[in-house]
Amino acid sequence: MRIGVYVCHCGGNISETVDVKAVAAAAEQRPGVVLARDYSHMCSDLGQKLILEDIKEHNLDRVVVAACSPHFQGATFMNVLETGSLSPYVFEMANIREQCAWPHFGEPETATLKSIELTNMAIAKAGLDESLNKKTMPIGKRVLVIGGGIAGIQASLDLADSGFEVHLVEKDPSIGGKMAQLSRTFPTEDCSACILSPKMADVPANPNIELLTYSEIESVEGYLGNFEVTVVRRSTYVDPDLCTACGLCEDACPVKVPSEFEVGLRDRKAIYVPFDFAVPYKYLIDESVCLRLTKGGEVCGLCQKACPKDAIDFSRKSEKIRFTVDTIVVATGYDIFDATEKKVYGYGEYKNVITALEMERMIVNGAAGTPIRPIKGRIGFIQCVGSRDEQVGNEYCSRVCCMYATKLSQLLKRSDPTREVYVFYTDLRAFGKGFEEYYKRAQTDGVKFVRGRVAELLEDPVTKSVTVKVEDTLSRQMIEAEFDLVILSVGLKPNAGTERIAEILKLTKSPDGFLQEAHPKFRPVDTLKEGIFLAGAVQGPKDIPDAVASASAAAARAVRLMNQGEFSLDPVLAYVHEDICDGCSLCVDSCLPGAISISSNVAQINETLCTGCGICIAACPLDAMDLHCYANDQLLAEVEAAISERRDGETRIIVFADDTTTYRLADNVGTGKLSYAPETRIIRVPSGTRATPALMLKALALGIDGVFVGESESKSSPYAGIGPALSRNIEQTRSILREHGIEPERVRAKEFVTIMLGGFVAQLNELTAFAENAGPVSEKKKKALKETLANGLPRAEAQVAQ
Amino acid sequence: MTKIMMITKEGEAFLARIQEISGEAITACDQCGTCSGSCPMASEMDITPSEMIRKTQMGQQDVLSTKAMWLCAACFACTVRCPRGIDLSKIAEALRQISLRQAVDHIDIAGIPAPERARLPQIALVGAMRKFTS
Known part of the structure; x- marks a missing residue:
C-alpha cells in the first residue's frame, strides 16, 4: 500500500489556525503512508500537478487530501486521480477546514489535534479503499409518456424531436387534455384551441411517436433501462384506417x-x-x-x-400491447374539484350556479354562434372553491383560478359592458409574467373585485336568481346581493388516473395528493424512482406555461439518462458476501426501493435499483451485507483512528453524518465559524441507517464515549421512508446498551435540514457534556459488550428490528 | 350604521357616473391604502380616502354624506403616490360635483333672524348654502 497525504494551507484559511506541518509530520508516521506534504493551495493547478507527479514518481495507489469539505473540492481531486490512471475511489478527504480550522479558529492546539486525527481517519479508510470504477449500464432510447394533455404532448414532441422513440398513451379517445376545452388562455387571450391544435397535429405526424389513444396502462414491471409495459387499447368498433370521418x-x-x-x-x-x-x-x-x-x-x-x-x-375487441422502454414520463394531469362537495354553493341544485369550466364552454360555443344559453345580468365569480379549504380536505392553492376568473370576468365584461361582473376572492394571486398587468386590465375594464369568501348561496325558488352572502372584508360590511349567474372557480385536484399510475409505478404522493418530486428545489421533475419523471400538473397545480416548462424539463432529464447509450452508476452500492448469506430474506423486506431478491438461497442486488443507503446492512443478522465505499471495515477503521491521538481523560464522540444533509450542515456550521465540542469526530455516511447497531456498539466497545447519528429530515431525504428504520437501529442499540448497564443516552439520533446550525451545535454539545459527566464506559462493561458482539447480535433482535 | 351593504342597480349606476365625471377607473383601485397614508388631512376625516374609494367602488351612495371629500385640499399627494396611477383628487371632485348638483341647502336662510341676516355679506350666504367649507 502506498498512500500519499497532502495537507492544504487553503491560502491561510487552514494554516492560520492549524499547524499544517505538524499534521503532515503525524501523517507520515501512519502505516502505509509513503509521503506527506503540505502546500498552499492543493486545488490549484500546481497543487494538482504535485499529486500527479507523485503518483507517477512514487507509485502512489491511494491519495488523501486534508483540506476543505469533499463537497467543495472532492470532485476536483477525484478527476486528478483519474488523470493519473488511478480509480477516483482510492481517494479520501480529511475535512480540516470546515471541521477544524473554522469552527475552532480561536484554539489552534485543539484544531491541530483534531486535524491530525481526522487525517488519520482518512488514511485508515483510504487503506481499505477498493479500486472501483463508475459502473456503466447500457440504455436504449425508448420512452413511455403517460397522458396526452399539453404536458404529455410537449414531452413527447421534445423527446421525439431529439431522436428518441416515444410511446404516448392516452386514456381518452383524443389527445389534447384539459387545454382543449378552454376558451382563451391568460394573460394573452390566445384562443386555446387555435394554439393547441397544431401541436396536437404534430404528434401523429412525428415518425418517432407511436400514439395509443383510448388506451390505459395495465402494468409496468422492471426498472430504468428495462421497463416492461402492458397497455390495454380499448376497442373503438371503427376501423381507423377505413373511417374518413364523413359523419x-x-x-x-x-x-x-x-x-x-x-x-x-x-x-x-x-x-x-x-x-x-x-x-x-x-x-x-x-x-x-x-x-x-x-x-x-x-x-x-x-x-x-x-x-x-x-x-x-x-x-x-380491445387488445393488449406490450413493449419495453428505458424511461417513463408521467403526465396524467389533474381533474377539476367536484363542486357538489361544497354544499353551501348549491352546485347541481341551483340552476344558475355553474363551474368555470362550463363557462369556458359557454364562451366558446357563444363565440362560434351557437350559444348554449344567454348570459346576462349581474354575474359573480366565487374563488377558492375546493382550494385553500380544509372543510373539503384541500389545504393547497390551485394557482390558476385567480387568473382564469380574471380572464373569464373581463371576457364577459368586455363583450357586453352593461353586464356587472363581480369576483369574490380570498387573496388575489397574480404572480406570473404579465399576470398583474392582466389583473389591472380587468379592474380597469370595470370588473369589481370584492375581498371575501362567499359564505353561502341561496336560490330564489321563483326567479332562480341567486343571493350571495359574503363579507366585504375591506370595508367590513356584509353583502347580500342578488346575482343572475354565479360561477364557481373550482380548484385542481389529482385525478383517478394519477392514483392508478402512482400505484402501478409505486410512486410516492405528497400530502396534497399530487405526485411527489425527488427534491422540491433541485429535482422538481424527477421522482425517487430512477428513470421516471413528472410532467405538468400531475406534480401539482400548474398553468399552461409552467406545465409546458416542466414537460420540457422532464424530457431533458430523460434525455440526460439515455443520450449516451449508457448511464453511469455511482459504485456506492450494496453487495453480498455470498459465502455468509443464508437467504433469510430479512434484507429483502428492509430494502425500500426493492433492489434485493433471493435466488438459490443467496441475496442478489439489482444495482440499477440500489440507492446505496445501507439500510440492508443493519437488517442482516449475519453481517453478510456490505456497502462499497462505506464498508464495515472502513467505517470501523475510521472509528479506531478517531482515538489514535487521544490523551488520557479526553472524550470522543463519533458523529455518523448522512451525506445529503448532516454532513453539509456541519460544513455550514464550520463556514459560519460556529464553535462546537471539539471532541466530536464526523464520519461521512450515505444515510443515517448506514450506522448499524453493530457498528455503534463496536465504537462504544472500542472506547468511544458517545455516538450521534444525523439524518435528513424526511422531506429532503433522497431515501424516502427511511425514518422508521433509523429509529429501530437506535432502539436496538440502546436496548443492548441497557442490558450491559451502559447509559443508553450515549447513542442519539436526530433528523436535520441543512440550515439547523444552532440545533446541530446544541445536539453535539449536549451529547458531549452527557458523556463527560457519565465518564468513560468501564473496562468490564466494554469487555462484556465485546463478547456479545463477538457472538453476533441475536437473530431475534434483528427480526424485532424488522 | 348598518352592517349590510346592498348591491343595487342604482348603486352600480352611481359608480358609472362618478367614473364618467372623473374619467378615472375607480374599479382599478386595489385598496392598498397608500392614499390614506399620504393624505395630510386623513386624521381629520370621518372616513379615509381609501374608504371613500371603496364606498364608491361598491356603489354606496352614502359616501356623499361623508365629509372626507370636502376636506380634500387637492394637494395631490395621493395622486402622485397611487401605485395604480389613479387620480383621487379627480374622484373627490366628482363626488363634490354630484353632491353640489343635489342642491342641498345646508343652512335655512329664512330661519336666520332678519337683523342678523342683514349684517351677513351676500357672498357668505351663497357660499354657505353650497358648501360645508371655504
Whole structure:
C-alpha cells in the first residue's frame, strides 16, 4: 500500500489556525503512508500537478487530501486521480477546514489535534479503499409518456424531436387534455384551441411517436433501462384506417348522451368524434350506451348501414400491447374539484350556479354562434372553491383560478359592458409574467373585485336568481346581493388516473395528493424512482406555461439518462458476501426501493435499483451485507483512528453524518465559524441507517464515549421512508446498551435540514457534556459488550428490528 | 350604521357616473391604502380616502354624506403616490360635483333672524348654502 497525504494551507484559511506541518509530520508516521506534504493551495493547478507527479514518481495507489469539505473540492481531486490512471475511489478527504480550522479558529492546539486525527481517519479508510470504477449500464432510447394533455404532448414532441422513440398513451379517445376545452388562455387571450391544435397535429405526424389513444396502462414491471409495459387499447368498433370521418354514421345514430368534452352542456351520439379538432379525428362507438353493444343481437346497427366505407365492426375487441422502454414520463394531469362537495354553493341544485369550466364552454360555443344559453345580468365569480379549504380536505392553492376568473370576468365584461361582473376572492394571486398587468386590465375594464369568501348561496325558488352572502372584508360590511349567474372557480385536484399510475409505478404522493418530486428545489421533475419523471400538473397545480416548462424539463432529464447509450452508476452500492448469506430474506423486506431478491438461497442486488443507503446492512443478522465505499471495515477503521491521538481523560464522540444533509450542515456550521465540542469526530455516511447497531456498539466497545447519528429530515431525504428504520437501529442499540448497564443516552439520533446550525451545535454539545459527566464506559462493561458482539447480535433482535 | 351593504342597480349606476365625471377607473383601485397614508388631512376625516374609494367602488351612495371629500385640499399627494396611477383628487371632485348638483341647502336662510341676516355679506350666504367649507 502506498498512500500519499497532502495537507492544504487553503491560502491561510487552514494554516492560520492549524499547524499544517505538524499534521503532515503525524501523517507520515501512519502505516502505509509513503509521503506527506503540505502546500498552499492543493486545488490549484500546481497543487494538482504535485499529486500527479507523485503518483507517477512514487507509485502512489491511494491519495488523501486534508483540506476543505469533499463537497467543495472532492470532485476536483477525484478527476486528478483519474488523470493519473488511478480509480477516483482510492481517494479520501480529511475535512480540516470546515471541521477544524473554522469552527475552532480561536484554539489552534485543539484544531491541530483534531486535524491530525481526522487525517488519520482518512488514511485508515483510504487503506481499505477498493479500486472501483463508475459502473456503466447500457440504455436504449425508448420512452413511455403517460397522458396526452399539453404536458404529455410537449414531452413527447421534445423527446421525439431529439431522436428518441416515444410511446404516448392516452386514456381518452383524443389527445389534447384539459387545454382543449378552454376558451382563451391568460394573460394573452390566445384562443386555446387555435394554439393547441397544431401541436396536437404534430404528434401523429412525428415518425418517432407511436400514439395509443383510448388506451390505459395495465402494468409496468422492471426498472430504468428495462421497463416492461402492458397497455390495454380499448376497442373503438371503427376501423381507423377505413373511417374518413364523413359523419353519416353520427347522423344515423339514435342515441344521445351528454358530451364529456362539453361538460354535459351539449349532447353527442353513441358514435362520435370527441370534438372538432380531435386527434386522431376518427369516429368511435361508446360501448356503454350503444344499443347494439348493450343489447346485442341485431339491434339497431343504423350506423353500420350508413357507413359507406364499411368501417364499423361490432366484433372488434380491445387488445393488449406490450413493449419495453428505458424511461417513463408521467403526465396524467389533474381533474377539476367536484363542486357538489361544497354544499353551501348549491352546485347541481341551483340552476344558475355553474363551474368555470362550463363557462369556458359557454364562451366558446357563444363565440362560434351557437350559444348554449344567454348570459346576462349581474354575474359573480366565487374563488377558492375546493382550494385553500380544509372543510373539503384541500389545504393547497390551485394557482390558476385567480387568473382564469380574471380572464373569464373581463371576457364577459368586455363583450357586453352593461353586464356587472363581480369576483369574490380570498387573496388575489397574480404572480406570473404579465399576470398583474392582466389583473389591472380587468379592474380597469370595470370588473369589481370584492375581498371575501362567499359564505353561502341561496336560490330564489321563483326567479332562480341567486343571493350571495359574503363579507366585504375591506370595508367590513356584509353583502347580500342578488346575482343572475354565479360561477364557481373550482380548484385542481389529482385525478383517478394519477392514483392508478402512482400505484402501478409505486410512486410516492405528497400530502396534497399530487405526485411527489425527488427534491422540491433541485429535482422538481424527477421522482425517487430512477428513470421516471413528472410532467405538468400531475406534480401539482400548474398553468399552461409552467406545465409546458416542466414537460420540457422532464424530457431533458430523460434525455440526460439515455443520450449516451449508457448511464453511469455511482459504485456506492450494496453487495453480498455470498459465502455468509443464508437467504433469510430479512434484507429483502428492509430494502425500500426493492433492489434485493433471493435466488438459490443467496441475496442478489439489482444495482440499477440500489440507492446505496445501507439500510440492508443493519437488517442482516449475519453481517453478510456490505456497502462499497462505506464498508464495515472502513467505517470501523475510521472509528479506531478517531482515538489514535487521544490523551488520557479526553472524550470522543463519533458523529455518523448522512451525506445529503448532516454532513453539509456541519460544513455550514464550520463556514459560519460556529464553535462546537471539539471532541466530536464526523464520519461521512450515505444515510443515517448506514450506522448499524453493530457498528455503534463496536465504537462504544472500542472506547468511544458517545455516538450521534444525523439524518435528513424526511422531506429532503433522497431515501424516502427511511425514518422508521433509523429509529429501530437506535432502539436496538440502546436496548443492548441497557442490558450491559451502559447509559443508553450515549447513542442519539436526530433528523436535520441543512440550515439547523444552532440545533446541530446544541445536539453535539449536549451529547458531549452527557458523556463527560457519565465518564468513560468501564473496562468490564466494554469487555462484556465485546463478547456479545463477538457472538453476533441475536437473530431475534434483528427480526424485532424488522 | 348598518352592517349590510346592498348591491343595487342604482348603486352600480352611481359608480358609472362618478367614473364618467372623473374619467378615472375607480374599479382599478386595489385598496392598498397608500392614499390614506399620504393624505395630510386623513386624521381629520370621518372616513379615509381609501374608504371613500371603496364606498364608491361598491356603489354606496352614502359616501356623499361623508365629509372626507370636502376636506380634500387637492394637494395631490395621493395622486402622485397611487401605485395604480389613479387620480383621487379627480374622484373627490366628482363626488363634490354630484353632491353640489343635489342642491342641498345646508343652512335655512329664512330661519336666520332678519337683523342678523342683514349684517351677513351676500357672498357668505351663497357660499354657505353650497358648501360645508371655504
